[in-house]
Amino acid sequence: MPEYLTDLLFAMFCWWFGTGLVLFLNQLPARTYRWSLSVATAGLVAALYGLGNSRDDASSSGATYPPRMDAKHKEHLRFARELAGALLADPRVTAIGMYVEGIGDAPAFAALAQAARAAGKGVVDFAHFIGCLRAAGFDGDMVTHGLSAAEAPVVAAFLAGLVAR
Numbered sequence: 001m002p003e004y005l006t007d008l009l010f011a012m013f014c015w016w017f018g019t020g021l022v023l024f025l026n027q028l029p030a031r032t033y034r035w036s037l038s039v040a041t042a043g044l045v046a047a048l049y050g051l052g053n054s055r056d057d058a059s060s061s062g063a064t065y066p067p068r069m070d071a072k073h074k075e076h077l078r079f080a081r082e083l084a085g086a087l088l089a090d091p092r093v094t095a096i097g098m099y100v101e102g103i104g105d106a107p108a109f110a111a112l113a114q115a116a117r118a119a120g121k122g123v124v125d126f127a128h129f130i131g132c133l134r135a136a137g138f139d140g141d142m143v144t145h146g147l148s149a150a151e152a153p154v155v156a157a158f159l160a161g162l163v164a165r
Contacts, residue, residue: 077104084112088119095121106151130162 025036087093103109
C-alpha cells in the first residue's frame with residue numbers, strides 16, 4: 001500500500017473518530033465536562049510530545065517542512081519547472097497557477113513569473129491585490145507560507161512596502 005494512502009486513511013479515521021467523540025461528549029451531562037476537558041488536555045500534551053519527537057522525520061507522516069529532497073523529489077520539481085515553461089510557450093494558455101513549493105525554490109519561481117509576465121500570461125499583481133483588500137475594508141493579517149528562513153524576510157519586506165503605500 002503506498003505510503004501516502006496509509007497516511008490518508010489514518011487521517012480520515014482520526015477525523016471521523018474525533019467527530020464521533022465530540023458528538024458523544026456533547027450529549028453528556030454538564031457534570032462530566034471537567035473529566036472530558038482533563039482527558040482532552042492529556043491528549044493535547046501527548047500530541048505535542050509526538051510532534052516534538054517527529055519534527056525531524058522527513059517521511060510523509062513526519063512533521064518536517066520543507067521535506068528533505070531525495071533524487072526522485074528533485075526530479076519531480078525539475079519536471080514541474082519544465083512543464084510550466086512549456087505551458088507558458090503555448091498560446092492557448094492564459095494563466096498558470098503555481099506555488100513556490102511546486103517549483104522547488106523562490107528564484108526558479110520568480111524566473112517563471114517573469115517569463116509569464118513577458119508572455120502576457122496571468123501573474124498576481126500584489127500591489128493591485130492589496131489595494132483591492134484595502135478598498136474592501138480589510139485590515140487583517142497577511143500570511144505567507146512555503147518560504148525558507150532566508151526567503152521570509154525578503155517577502156515580508158516586499159509585502160510591508162506594498163501595505164505601506
